[in-house]
Amino acid sequence: MKDHLNENEFNINEYIRLDQMPHFLCPGCGHGIALRALLWAVHQLGIDKDKLAIVSGIGCSGRLSAYVDANTYHTTHGRPLAYATGLALARPDLNVIVISGDGDCLAIGGNHLIHACRRNLNMTCMMLNNEIYGMTGGQVSPTTSGDRYTTTTPAGNTEPVFDACALATAAGASFVGREVTMQIIALRDMFKKALVHNGFSFVEVISDCTEIYGRKNDLGASPEMMMSQKSTMRPFAYRNTVDVPFRPNAMKTGVLTEVDRPEYGNAYREMTAGLRGEKGGT
Amino acid sequence: MSERRNLQGNQACALGAIKAGCRFFAGYPITPSSEVAEAMARELPKVGGTFIQMEDEIASMGAVVGASMGGVKSMTATSGPGFSLKQENLGYACGAEVPCVIVNVMRGGPSTGMPTRPSQGDIMQARWGTHGDHAIIVLAPASVAEAYSETIRAVNMSERLRVPVVVLLDEVIGHLVETVDLDDVPEGAEVWRKWAEGPAEHFEPYAVTEDMVPPMPYPGDGYRTHTTGLTHSPSGFPTQNPALAEAAVMRTTDKLVHHRKEIESYRTQDVEDADFLIVAVGISARAARQSVRDLRSQGIKAGLFRPVTLWPFPEEALRETVKTSGAKTVIVPEMNQGQLVLEVERLLAGQVAIERINRIDGEAITPDDISAKAREVAS
Amino acid sequence: MDSLNIRFSGSGGQGLILAARILASALVSEGRNVAQSQSYEPVSRGGLSRSDLVVSDGEADYPLSQSLDYLLILHEAAATESSGLLDEKSVILVDADQVKSQPAAPLNVVSLPFVETARRLGNKRVANIVALGALAQAGSLCDEAALEKSLQAMTPAKFSTLNMEAFQAGRQLMAG
Known part of the structure; x- marks a missing residue:
């Protein structure tokens, strides 16, 4: 197990822009762990940084792209999947990774998410779920848990949450997984699977917003939040061995969906190949 | 050989774009511009290009900017309400200086208005529709032949100057069929954006150059730069330094003043x-x-x-x-x-x-x- | 610059725009310039539909009709909408059965059973081609062979015979 954390095997400094440090994430934020797991997977897969494109939206998650030593695009709120769709179709030679958040991906960008899942264009989407709009000061998001206080739910949240992975699966994503930041090795390995999967891969990372969400709801500091996530999440692989009642709040973690479906870019190019070279008309 | 034919204004935009090297189109159906998308769906595969109908107007503009950042000439088409939805990502293209062309076929408004009836109600939306101080070029063809030639000019200027260009048609010109000879349009050299060259180390994607148009890095060429809608310094990274912030906006607007002669056209x-x-x-x-x-x-x-x-x-x-x-x-x-x-x-x-x-x-x-x-x- | 203005009007789905395109294509093959515009209500079937041709030598200054030399009306929906563009020199072809509000003298009106003729040929959808034949006969607008060539080129091959029959039937209707 030791080698998993061996700095000789993976030196994150080779994948981040050190001149952009210090980063702007709050102490205790889970986003950095998720980014580390992602870049570790990139490293282990030997993906060429020159061919790596990171597309992010707006919010705390959106800022991560600036820290990665790759072709990075910090786009508009909710739209990274739309930008990435254009980029991946125009440049199938690139490895396209989208970094999004729960507000970015499920609220303002929800339409783009379901259609990206349906289309199955080859890219990996990492959605960092911290249950809150952190950048704007702590407003309720589509994944804010019940009764939680936010600046726009001063009496507690009454809105039901989105199960992002169920949504992605239902919309047709061919690879769907969820993991908590505490399980960095499992998360890294999930990213490796997602990145090599030919099609649209959706990975939800349960992150934590200690400074705003945690403080407002008295959830403790980062270690407490992470431990609590770990204990309330139920690995999918245990579904037959763990009695559900022992884990009443459990959301499934692990690889939840993995199917073979035609990748959109290839399908489009094959479908239209017969037209190539035909004389122009209209 | 010269070939006279009857061609529709919207279709002329599509053929002009392809002639100028446009190889990516993302769109969303909207009257009275849908014929641009339909023509692109038919024609782009013939030249190895890609057409996609996105889930909405916003996404189609996003995809166009994304494809262009990937180094492919890109275009979309829409009409009033759709143009409004595109303004957010059009603002991004203005700020990040991403070449792209937007055809807007004007119909009666506001809102759904009269979708099949002509209007020129977007003259100000085309100039000021997106947020903030920004530079943009808007071309207004008055014939089918011009819809073709001006779309070529739109793609070329967009590339050369790294600025979004709007081709603004009214519904009459968009749906008008006129007899044209596309060979009458002078065969100009294909125009590409200036690509980044030289060492990747210390490369500044928004450096101030003599012509005020910074060379654009091609993803894969090793520059590994950052592109953002945040106000950025020449390094491409966000800044809130007042002097750098002002200079960043000033350069994108001064750029068009500097190149005014080649942009302006009138009869x-x-x-x-x-x-x-x-x-x-x-x-x-x-x-x-x-x-x-x-x-x-x-x-x-x-x-x-x-x-x-x-x-x-x-x-x-x-x-x-x-x-x-x-x-x-x-x-x-x-x-x-x-x-x-x-x-x-x-x-x-x-x-x-x-x-x-x-x-x-x-x-x-x-x-x-x-x-x-x-x-x-x-x- | 003198131009020739022709309007095909009726109801959506009657193939008026196609008929106009066929004539436009034939005119272009003879060296004329054509500006074709259409107006339709935002439904594909039913509702007022029309297509105008402005025929000129060289690009027309203004590509929309300001008066009509020839007007075809195939449906009641279009019966009156063009009245402001007509004068005594205008030639108006009206479907005898489909249009209840027939324009009257002093206008030059020819009322003929286009739709009924098409139905008799076996498919009322070729009423547009019957009317095109009548219009060609009425106006000597362009060379007959050029028009037939455009008709063949712009309609599906499997309807070729039917369309040619419809076209000839229209000519004969007009020739009386």
């Missing part, structure tokens, strides 16, 4: 001795063209000044035309409540009488509408 008809100068674009300019002939045959000295580049407005040319002609009255016919006239007033207020002709009834302005106004003023 005149019988202006040398005109007492009445008509300023119009699109189908209104076609009405003016006939009106000028009709009025001249009746002894009224009318002339036409037609901006082909609508924004930035060819202001020196208009001032000069008024001066040399000695025109006392300028008539501005447009299918809205008065948008183009605001620019004309800005340039000429106090120097000439300015008369408006406005139609918002879903019908095109006719030569008689203009001639009647000129006769009324003349009498």
